[in-house]
Amino acid sequence: MRRLLSIIIFAVVILTASGQAPFSRGVNLTSWFQVSNPRQIQFTKYTFKDFENIKSLGCDVIRLPVNMHSMTSGEPDYLLDKVYLSFLDSAVTWCEKLELYIMIDNHTFDPDVSTTAEIEEVLTKVWVQTADYFKNRSPFVLYEILNEPHGISTTDWGAIQGRVISAIREKDKKHTIVIGGSGYNSYNELKNLPIYYDQNLLYTFHFYDPFIFTHQGASWSNPSLVPLANVPFPYDAIKMPAFPQSLKGSWLEIRFNNYLNEGNVAAVKQLIDNAISFRSSRKVNIFCGEFGVYIPNSPGADRVYWYDIVRKYFEQNDIPWTIWDYQGGFGLFNKGTYELFEHDLNIPLLQALGLNTPPQTPFEFTPDNQGFMIYSDYPGKGISDASGGAGIIDFYSSDLPNNGIYCISWDSFRQYHALTFDFKPDRDLSLLLSNNYALDFMVRGNHPEISFEVRFVDNVSDSPGDKPWRMSKMIDKKSVPWDRKWHNVHIPLGEMKETGSWFNNTWNNPEGKFDWSAVDRFQISIERTGTFMQNIWFDNITITNLDTAIVREIGALGINDKKLPGSLQIRAWPNPATNEVSVSYALTEECDVYVSILSLAGEKIRVFGSINQLPGDQTLVWDLCDENGNIVSAGLYLFVIKTPWNITTCKILKL
Numbered sequence: 001m002r003r004l005l006s007i008i009i010f011a012v013v014i015l016t017a018s019g020q021a022p023f024s025r026g027v028n029l030t031s032w033f034q035v036s037n038p039r040q041i042q043f044t045k046y047t048f049k050d051f052e053n054i055k056s057l058g059c060d061v062i063r064l065p066v067n068m069h070s071m072t073s074g075e076p077d078y079l080l081d082k083v084y085l086s087f088l089d090s091a092v093t094w095c096e097k098l099e100l101y102i103m104i105d106n107h108t109f110d111p112d113v114s115t116t117a118e119i120e121e122v123l124t125k126v127w128v129q130t131a132d133y134f135k136n137r138s139p140f141v142l143y144e145i146l147n148e149p150h151g152i153s154t155t156d157w158g159a160i161q162g163r164v165i166s167a168i169r170e171k172d173k174k175h176t177i178v179i180g181g182s183g184y185n186s187y188n189e190l191k192n193l194p195i196y197y198d199q200n201l202l203y204t205f206h207f208y209d210p211f212i213f214t215h216q217g218a219s220w221s222n223p224s225l226v227p228l229a230n231v232p233f234p235y236d237a238i239k240m241p242a243f244p245q246s247l248k249g250s251w252l253e254i255r256f257n258n259y260l261n262e263g264n265v266a267a268v269k270q271l272i273d274n275a276i277s278f279r280s281s282r283k284v285n286i287f288c289g290e291f292g293v294y295i296p297n298s299p300g301a302d303r304v305y306w307y308d309i310v311r312k313y314f315e316q317n318d319i320p321w322t323i324w325d326y327q328g329g330f331g332l333f334n335k336g337t338y339e340l341f342e343h344d345l346n347i348p349l350l351q352a353l354g355l356n357t358p359p360q361t362p363f364e365f366t367p368d369n370q371g372f373m374i375y376s377d378y379p380g381k382g383i384s385d386a387s388g389g390a391g392i393i394d395f396y397s398s399d400l401p402n403n404g405i406y407c408i409s410w411d412s413f414r415q416y417h418a419l420t421f422d423f424k425p426d427r428d429l430s431l432l433l434s435n436n437y438a439l440d441f442m443v444r445g446n447h448p449e450i451s452f453e454v455r456f457v458d459n460v461s462d463s464p465g466d467k468p469w470r471m472s473k474m475i476d477k478k479s480v481p482w483d484r485k486w487h488n489v490h491i492p493l494g495e496m497k498e499t500g501s502w503f504n505n506t507w508n509n510p511e512g513k514f515d516w517s518a519v520d521r522f523q524i525s526i527e528r529t530g531t532f533m534q535n536i537w538f539d540n541i542t543i544t545n546l547d548t549a550i551v552r553e554i555g556a557l558g559i560n561d562k563k564l565p566g567s568l569q570i571r572a573w574p575n576p577a578t579n580e581v582s583v584s585y586a587l588t589e590e591c592d593v594y595v596s597i598l599s600l601a602g603e604k605i606r607v608f609g610s611i612n613q614l615p616g617d618q619t620l621v622w623d624l625c626d627e628n629g630n631i632v633s634a635g636l637y638l639f640v641i642k643t644p645w646n647i648t649t650c651k652i653l654k655l
Helices: 002-018 048-056 082-098 119-134 154-171 187-192 251-257 265-282 300-316 347-352 430-434
Strands: 025-028 061-066 101-106 141-144 176-180 201-207 286-291 321-323 372-376 383-385 392-397 407-411 418-427 438-445 452-458 470-475 487-492 497-503 506-508 519-525 536-544 571-573 581-587 591-599 604-613 616-622 635-642 647-654
Touching: 048 082, 061 082, 061 321, 082 101, 082 119, 101 119, 119 141, 119 154, 154 176, 154 187, 176 286, 187 201, 187 265, 201 265, 265 286, 265 300, 300 321, 300 347, 581 635, 581 647, 591 616, 604 616
Parallel strands: 025 061, 025 321, 061 101, 101 141, 141 176, 176 201, 201 286, 286 321
Antiparallel strands: 372 536, 383 418, 392 407, 407 536, 418 519, 438 487, 438 536, 452 470, 452 519, 470 497, 497 506, 571 581, 581 616, 591 604, 591 635, 635 647
């Protein structure tokens, strides 16, 4: 503890005296807190052990990209979600224990949407809350106001940034704030920032030049760079590929034709010199928050060489850095692997980055010899959500879980939507099958016609004609009384049946080819219609050889809990919605219907008032505007229908 305290004091002295960052190198932990809803964070994607691994590489800082504005209740208060804060608090605690710096990076970012002056309101609110929450934590925590502002002048952005700095300092005068210019944190825009008098700032820039080398294969570029591959670094006329016909006439053709001048070591260093010159003129410290080369289409050896050149020039000029990213398309692992720390690290790349090189062993795919948890409060380690647009999924629902603190809540699903748990690596369940293991889970539902299929899907092998075969079991009212109470479902793996394969937009009938030794994912799939806007809850999804599950007698979750729809059956479409949403329901008798729209915090967004309606089907249309005619911000809203005998709600997701 004495050593930790001395480091903290030393860090504060350095930052306040000279502006020099107290760290040197690290990684971005991407695709973890970068989700559209805090309830979608796959918290077990990384653990304390992963943080230990990162430190063992020689890293002393982690930049954590967070879709921070999506971690809130939305307008008008933008209250930070408690589940999100608890997860973030854990990551911060891990870093403090390991003496790793952690940069909370507000990565609320869309490359196609310009930053506007209106962002100041939400920036102020989220950062004031964040600063208040972490103000008493160690200096290992840093705040980065906004990743890659763009479509706004640095003059205008710099003024906004200055006011946000002041708002943070009203709560927290201790922690370092990371700031940057517009133009996607361009090194060329640093000089256009105003002079800030705060002495505890770190100026960031990003580096991805030459772009046609670092981003070849990138689908998010405009236009897409997917057709471009095998551009070398440095420029070599013999190795240069033909320019894709589909990109002719675009700005990329100009860059391609000028690659002789841009694609060399001297040009790369000259661009970095812009940031170095800014540091010298302002006498502040700079930091490269992102740099990297996209893996899929770039030559591997040239990619490594680029990192070697850039990293060495950074360090020669005392520029700390965090690579984009740790795992993923720009990451530290070999292409096409499971990205396992003990087996798949790209050793030449680590050497180019001056990092330590842990021993690597070949990955051996062996059968599971004991059961494992797919979900219990969190998805299991090595199990990730791959559900995509499958309705509204809350992995951390507090709706009276059967045990623990959370359960899964699922609604707004439609036919063929599926909860998908992806196994990485794949699982060999053949031994568990032979030893009479079973799929076991708790489930609760609110409508008698709920039905879904639970299934395992195998991997597609290299064998000609192989497909992702399914091994399934249907669950409906014959299996579970949908009475809003928890029930245990126990399905021996040997009792599941092969049901076919959906592959390349074609249905294939079963052929007895399901491979228990190569299971790619577990799914819960809606296979029938008639389940619009119904709720299903799951807890303790496990593979086990025991049938000893205990159902907690916690009663039925019902109207009094204000967590379930009433007896009206509602369908909302499209949901998620972008322009308007239609809500349909049926009345059994004439009555007055009171309709309103609330935020999840209970604030009234729009009131349609009382409407007298006749029996039969009814449809209301919401134009996604509030009482003042303003389009509501992205987020979840409650569509509330009150009749003389019940209150019915459904969730609307506004994109």
